[in-house]
Amino acid sequence: MLTGIRRIVKAGFVGFWRNAYVSLASVFVITVALFVIGSTMFIDQLLTTSLQSLQSKVDINVYFVPSASQDEVDAIRTAVAALPDVAAVTYTSREEALARYRERNQNDEIAMQALAELDENPLGANLAIQARETSQYENIARFLEERRDSATQTPVIDEINYERNKESIDALTNIIGAVEQASIATMLVLIVASILITFNTIRLAIYTAREEISIMRLVGASNMFIRGPFMLQGVMYGLVAGVFSLMIFYPIMVWLGPRTEAFFEFNLFTYFISNFSYIFGVLIGIGVVLGLISSVLAVARYLRV
Amino acid sequence: MIYFDNVSKLYNDGRSAALQEVTFQVAPKEFVSIVGHSGAGKTTLLKMIIAEDKPSHGQVFFESLDIHKIPRTKLPHYRRKIGTVFQDFKLLPHKTAYENIAFAMEANGRTDEEIHENVPQALSLVDLDDKAWNFPSELSGGEKQRVAIARAIVNQPDIIVADEPTGNLDPIATYEVVQILRKINDLGTTVIMTTHNKGVIDELGRRVITMDEGRIVRDDATGKYAL
Numbered sequence: 001m002l003t004g005i006r007r008i009v010k011a012g013f014v015g016f017w018r019n020a021y022v023s024l025a026s027v028f029v030i031t032v033a034l035f036v037i038g039s040t041m042f043i044d045q046l047l048t049t050s051l052q053s054l055q056s057k058v059d060i061n062v063y064f065v066p067s068a069s070q071d072e073v074d075a076i077r078t079a080v081a082a083l084p085d086v087a088a089v090t091y092t093s094r095e096e097a098l099a100r101y102r103e104r105n106q107n108d109e110i111a112m113q114a115l116a117e118l119d120e121n122p123l124g125a126n127l128a129i130q131a132r133e134t135s136q137y138e139n140i141a142r143f144l145e146e147r148r149d150s151a152t153q154t155p156v157i158d159e160i161n162y163e164r165n166k167e168s169i170d171a172l173t174n175i176i177g178a179v180e181q182a183s184i185a186t187m188l189v190l191i192v193a194s195i196l197i198t199f200n201t202i203r204l205a206i207y208t209a210r211e212e213i214s215i216m217r218l219v220g221a222s223n224m225f226i227r228g229p230f231m232l233q234g235v236m237y238g239l240v241a242g243v244f245s246l247m248i249f250y251p252i253m254v255w256l257g258p259r260t261e262a263f264f265e266f267n268l269f270t271y272f273i274s275n276f277s278y279i280f281g282v283l284i285g286i287g288v289v290l291g292l293i294s295s296v297l298a299v300a301r302y303l304r305v
Numbered sequence: 306m307i308y309f310d311n312v313s314k315l316y317n318d319g320r321s322a323a324l325q326e327v328t329f330q331v332a333p334k335e336f337v338s339i340v341g342h343s344g345a346g347k348t349t350l351l352k353m354i355i356a357e358d359k360p361s362h363g364q365v366f367f368e369s370l371d372i373h374k375i376p377r378t379k380l381p382h383y384r385r386k387i388g389t390v391f392q393d394f395k396l397l398p399h400k401t402a403y404e405n406i407a408f409a410m411e412a413n414g415r416t417d418e419e420i421h422e423n424v425p426q427a428l429s430l431v432d433l434d435d436k437a438w439n440f441p442s443e444l445s446g447g448e449k450q451r452v453a454i455a456r457a458i459v460n461q462p463d464i465i466v467a468d469e470p471t472g473n474l475d476p477i478a479t480y481e482v483v484q485i486l487r488k489i490n491d492l493g494t495t496v497i498m499t500t501h502n503k504g505v506i507d508e509l510g511r512r513v514i515t516m517d518e519g520r521i522v523r524d525d526a527t528g529k530y531a532l
């Protein structure tokens with residue numbers, strides 16, 4: 001058994017080198033396919049991370065009228081906090097709002113002067129509400145609007161504002177969707193291409209070795225003894241391509257790391273290094289599966305022993 | 306040991322027959338020569354024995370085993386009982402004489418120890434001890450055929466099937482190859498050989514089956530080449 005495996009492995013290596021040029025072609029296409037698959041993974045990671053950070057900056061702001069009583073404000077605040085979609089509610093009191101306004105406009109003399117002329121705080125309290133998911137802002141906003149419209153005598157809520165980041169979020173969500181669709185299409189094309197080329201490479205190897213195969217059959221070689229080396233060749237194409245693609249990614253990541261850090265607040269190189277075993281596993285795994293599928297197809301088709 | 310029961314083989318959708326109602330039997334330890342014109346069906350008959358082709362009608366038995374009912378996965382196992390020799394040697398050009406013989410043992414799943422022990426024995430049986438590390442391109446036709454014979458016997462088959470083994474050889478090499486086949490037969494292995502060579506038949510003085518147009522037309526117990 002062990003001897004048999006050792007012989008199959010040896011024959012696989014011999015086959016790999018004997019057809020070095022065609023082997024190289026297979027390794028090349030699988031490498032390209034893995035590179036695209038890997039790039040897609042990284043781009044997706046980058047976009048998802050920036051979407052998340054953008055989402056965490058989104059909120060709905062509810063501005064109360066200055067005359068709203070503390071009880072009324074508290075009632076709405078508690079009701080909103082109890083909604084299942086709401087992740088966090090930040091309350092800013094009238095005094096805090098004023099302090100923040102002063103701080104923000106301390107160099108603006110006109111504004112400060114106007115403020116000084118008023119004997120009462122013109123600002124109302126406000127709530128900043130964060131939802132668990134962007135799609136839930138719509139619901140929360142509707143809930144607040146119903147509260148405002150059903151108010152009896154004097155209105156409590158002055159303004160509800162949730163449009164601020166909505167557009168950029170929608171845009172990013174669309175981009176991620178489009179990138180995913182485009183990359184799935186590209187990946188499919190490349191996967192099919194690499195299977196086809198590897199399939200043909202191994203078919204060619206089988207054709208080159210047809211004399212040898214007929215002799216093997218005559219001397220009673222088992223099917224596994226004949227097929228094994230070709231399947232191993234496919235696996236080797238995938239392994240080598242996996243290593244190659246990682247070797248191509250490494251310098252690209254080194255270069256991209258600080259640039260993505262500056263632009264997306266997400267360092268791709270750090271991600272690459274800290275998730276290296278995962279990335280290694282995925283790329284090598286996909287490469288090996290691609291190589292194996294194509295060799296099994298080629299062997300099944302051309303070695304009806 | 307080998308039994309053909311009314312075997313016919315048709316080609317071109319039944320329009321031409323390579324074998325027609327062939328019935329005969331080969332006993333263990335026999336040395337049988339099959340003669341006949343080119344196209345008489347000799348090669349086709351041997352292909353039935355090594356299960357390279359199926360008969361259109363009739364059955365071929367190896368002992369009590371119907372050869373063409375052997376499932377595909379069991380075929381390699383069956384072929385290990387048979388050693389094959391061809392006119393064109395079928396040696397692997399990038400392997401030495403030793404490696405060619407060792408390869409047949411590897412394919413049969415023999416251990417390295419068995420290989421180290423049996424390959425030199427087989428080489429010495431065909432008198433090629435000193436050419437073990439030569440490549441086929443460095444060997445004469447007769448030497449190549451002797452390597453092929455060594456490869457055929459190294460797994461100790463029950464039967465040797467040789468299709469015109471001397472077809473490409475000069476008279477001296479032919480004589481040597483026939484002597485080796487005879488020696489193998491004397492050691493107890495059944496031999497079935499096709500040939501065109503009258504001298505070989507006369508020299509052997511063993512059973513001769515004569516074929517013509519896919520039929521057995523003569524079956525003589527001791528060597529006569531009658532064409």
Ligand SMILES: Nc1ncnc2c1ncn2[C@@H]1O[C@H](COP(=O)(O)OP(=O)(O)O)[C@@H](O)[C@H]1O
Nearest residue numbers: 316317322323342343344345346347348349350
């Ligand atoms: N694969 C094949 N397809 C069609 N006809 C074949 C095939 N193999 C052999 N034949 C025919 O069968 C007949 C017998 O061939 P063969 O057994 O090779 O004869 P021999 O070995 O006696 O010279 C010939 O007429 C040959 O043309």
Ligand SMILES: [Mg+2]
Nearest residue numbers: 347348349468
């Ligand atoms: Mg012939």
